[in-house]
Amino acid sequence: GAGVSQSPSNKVTEKGKDVELRCDPISGHTALYWYRQSLGQGLEFLIYFQGNSAPDKSGLPSDRFSAERTGGSVSTLTIQRTQQEDSAVYLCASSLLAGGLAKNIQYFGAGTRLSVL
């Protein structure tokens, strides 16, 4: 597809369950970002991947959160033992390049709305 694709669009889960959120970036984009958008906190950076470099995990809120990026393309964000405070919209973005240039436009997907009951 032409844009960033995220699945599922909505996910309802029970407290304590694990969830996986998927992001398929724009073809050819080397950088991939995950953000979380919640009512009280606005948009928060979670994790960033650039090519084969080690990811920047500085924004992950706890060790229950992890992410992988396989083959430099698709990424999966995993939340283990979900809590109600994990309820939010999880947004993925990709950019052609990262680092070195202030103008690296990040293109976002439509997000996954996670509800933890």
Add this chain to the structure above:
Amino acid sequence: AQKITQTQPGMFVQEKEAVTLDCTYDTSDPSYGLFWYKQPSSGEMIFLIYQGSYDQQNATEGRYSLNFQKARKSANLVISASQLGDSAMYFCAMRDFYGGSQGNLIFGKGTKLSVKP
């Protein structure tokens, strides 16, 4: 610390009128980029316009222009000739390399714009 401030939680504008959405920022890095995104109710973040800290002229993209006042650290978005489809949340964001950041975006809280017919 880096920070983006949007002081208008909500704004109303009459169709075909112009509207200015405020954004102020704070950073110690001389090299940075400022972005505006639109988020309609569908949830996707849509890139609108970019301004670099060294750009001499204000950025323009169609009906969008960015009123960049570097000394005041402000980057206001101006939308001319508002349309009903402009009703959405608007986010100001900044990208810099302070503290070794790899360029994730820092977002303001957003302004909800409602265009009245």
